[in-house]
Amino acid sequence: MRAVAAVLCLCLCILAGEAANPWHPVDESLLGAIRDKAFPGCVAIVGDDKGYLYAKAFGHFTYGAIPPEDNDNPRMALETLFDMASCSKVTATLSAVGQFYQRGELPLNTKVASILGPKFAQNGKAGVSVLNCLLHNAGFPPDPNPNYWDPAFGCPETRKYHPLENFSCQDKIYQGVLAQNLINPIGSVYIYSDLSFITLMYVVGSLAKNLNYVSSSDLIPGCDQGGPGALQCYFEAYVRIYVFEKLKLSNTSYLPPQSKWSLAAPTENDTTYLHRVIQGQVSDGNAYALGGIAGHAGLFSNAVDLFRIMQLWLFAKPDEKVFLNRTTTTFFMKEYNHSQSSRAIGWNTNDPTVFDEGWDLSCGSLSPQTFMHLGYTGTELCADPTRKLITILLTNRVYPSSANTKIHQARVNFNTAVQKVFDRLHMRE
Numbered sequence: 001m002r003a004v005a006a007v008l009c010l011c012l013c014i015l016a017g018e019a020a021n022p023w024h025p026v027d028e029s030l031l032g033a034i035r036d037k038a039f040p041g042c043v044a045i046v047g048d049d050k051g052y053l054y055a056k057a058f059g060h061f062t063y064g065a066i067p068p069e070d071n072d073n074p075r076m077a078l079e080t081l082f083d084m085a086s087c088s089k090v091t092a093t094l095s096a097v098g099q100f101y102q103r104g105e106l107p108l109n110t111k112v113a114s115i116l117g118p119k120f121a122q123n124g125k126a127g128v129s130v131l132n133c134l135l136h137n138a139g140f141p142p143d144p145n146p147n148y149w150d151p152a153f154g155c156p157e158t159r160k161y162h163p164l165e166n167f168s169c170q171d172k173i174y175q176g177v178l179a180q181n182l183i184n185p186i187g188s189v190y191i192y193s194d195l196s197f198i199t200l201m202y203v204v205g206s207l208a209k210n211l212n213y214v215s216s217s218d219l220i221p222g223c224d225q226g227g228p229g230a231l232q233c234y235f236e237a238y239v240r241i242y243v244f245e246k247l248k249l250s251n252t253s254y255l256p257p258q259s260k261w262s263l264a265a266p267t268e269n270d271t272t273y274l275h276r277v278i279q280g281q282v283s284d285g286n287a288y289a290l291g292g293i294a295g296h297a298g299l300f301s302n303a304v305d306l307f308r309i310m311q312l313w314l315f316a317k318p319d320e321k322v323f324l325n326r327t328t329t330t331f332f333m334k335e336y337n338h339s340q341s342s343r344a345i346g347w348n349t350n351d352p353t354v355f356d357e358g359w360d361l362s363c364g365s366l367s368p369q370t371f372m373h374l375g376y377t378g379t380e381l382c383a384d385p386t387r388k389l390i391t392i393l394l395t396n397r398v399y400p401s402s403a404n405t406k407i408h409q410a411r412v413n414f415n416t417a418v419q420k421v422f423d424r425l426h427m428r429e
Contacts, residue, residue, distance in 0.1 A: 024423055025056050029410070029417040034059045038165075038406035039378055039395035041076035041265065041420070043303045046391050046418050049315040053389075053422070061265050062399060069262040069279045072116050073413045081264035081300050083396045084285050085375030088299035089197045091252070091309055092239045094332070094346035096204045099132065099242060102328045103369060105207060106130060112199060119178040127186045130203060133196035133334040134346045135336055139182035140195040144255070148173050149273045149285030157289070162274065165255075165281055167225050167233075167291040174229030177202065190341035190356065194286065201295025205231030206264050208238035212343070220255065221249065223291070236293045246322050247309060252301040254290045256280055265396040267377050283377060283398065306381060313371075314383040333371040333385065347371040350382070360408060363391070364415030378407050382415060389417050 021027070023046075030042055041059025045052055057076040061067050067074075074080075084091065098301075100106035108131040113121040120128075124139075130191040132138035148150040148169065155172060157163035177199060184191065210212040214226065216236040223233035236254050244252045256264065261280025269277045273285050280300075287294035316329040326333075332345040335354075342351040342358040350370035363370045367386035374380050378397030383390045393414050397407040 015140050022425055023419055024415045026054060026064055026414065027056065027058075029413040030056075030058050030067050033406070033410035033413065036406060036410075038404070038410040041395040042393060042395040043076055043078055043082075044391070044414065045078075045303045045307045046389065046422070047137055047307055047311070048388055048390065049311065054418070055303070061396070061406055065070045065400075067262075067266040067279050068277050069266075074262075075263070078304055079153070079251070079263070079302050080394070081256065081260065081302050082396065083264065083267050083278075083375075083377045084379050085284060085297050085377040086194075086299050087301075087306075087373050087375040087379045087381055088379070089295070090346055090373045091301065091306065092243065092299050093197050093204065093235075093295040094134070094233070095243045095309070096208075096239050097134070097200060098324045098328050098332060102324060105211060106203075108134065112203060115203050116178065116199075122179060123181045124186075125182060125334070128182075128199075131345070132187055133200050133203075135190070135343050136192050136196050137190050137194070137340065137342070138185050138196050138199075139184040139185075139186045139188070140180065140191070140193040140196075140199075141183045142193050144176060144180070144195060144286065147286055148176070148289035153289075155289050158273075162276065163288075165288055165292050167223055169289050170225045170229035170232065170291065171227035172229075173290055174186075174202065174227070174231070174413055177237075190343060197296040198286075198290075198294060200364070201235045201266075201293075202231045204238060204295070205233070205235035209234040213236050214241065220293075223293070231338060232290060232293050232381070235295065243323075247312065249301070251306040252299065252305045252309075254298050254300070256300045257420050259359060265394075266399050267396055268398045268402055269360075269400040277400065287291065303394055306392050306394075307390060310381055310383055310392065314385065314388065314390060329387060333383070336371075344371050347373055350384075362411045362415075363409060364412045364417075365419045366391070374411075376402070380411055381400050387419075389418075389421060391415055 040063045043057045046054035059075045109322045128138045151158045155169035214234045219233045224230040264280040266279040267283040284297035287298040300364040312323050316326040318326045335349045340351045343355040350358040351368045363382040365383040370384040372382040377396035380393045
């Protein structure tokens, strides 16, 4: 009888705890991932159109070592900055493309060569469209070969053991994009490629400059090296002025000032290129070689700012003038070609019925209509139009080594726990 009573007491305690904190399973999924060393720390926000339903930070910047820009090992906080890696593609580049599209200045069937000029058309790229780049079916390889950070490519800084983050390779990289070969016929196959969004960076920069959205006075000092590659500077100025500043995303930017580096979670201990633990500067080697401004990576942000922009995507107003209206966001967030991939326009989706399964269902058991993006450093954005629910999970899973691959299961566990808690709470209403 005592054993039965003990079990009953334990069950009642668990139920009482869940009643007091219905989000306890989400807490446990994240704490369990930290115990498993999937990442040293994380920040998570779950919310809807009204605001946060859940917002917590767990763990520390590192597993105990002192980060290079700190005097101790800070705890993660909602305000912690993260290297967003490929989530830059949707928060920065796609936001800008969507605005030009919405204003009628960039139909998605526009050929890239019509904007960047006939040199882009070489090596079979004449037919590559903006839409091809957004769907990752332009025919590009996944990465440039050699990579821009590789000494074989020949950027000046790679001669140094500790290369500086500057724009000395600006025109060489731009010429490399113009001369890039394709590995597949245009539109024939989905291959996720950073080159697609590097290309779109120059498209946005060209439009921003030639349509007079941005002038030379708006550029970051020292960015424009005087050649055609300076379109990356016009890209940065456009997203800074028309996306981040318009939306009051005060913690979102390329090239955060050194005074803020200590607020950023450290990323990889790079033993092949930068030869140091990276904190406050982009860890993606190609974005670093570009000077820290790139269409595929390089953005820094925090969970608070990201929740704001995800709200504007998922709950866009029909008459929205500052950002994107509902017609645009609805079009961009839907899976585009089910026979080819789970990709939406710029985003991916959580569709389990396509071969790539939305990055192996990284948004867990959220609906197949969930649109999302991942970042190599350990960042993730998910938005479920069915539940009208946003989940954000920011980690530095690459610290100290990107060989750590436990992040996928941690993402699945987190989003599945959120889904179960959310659905259970809504069943009670």
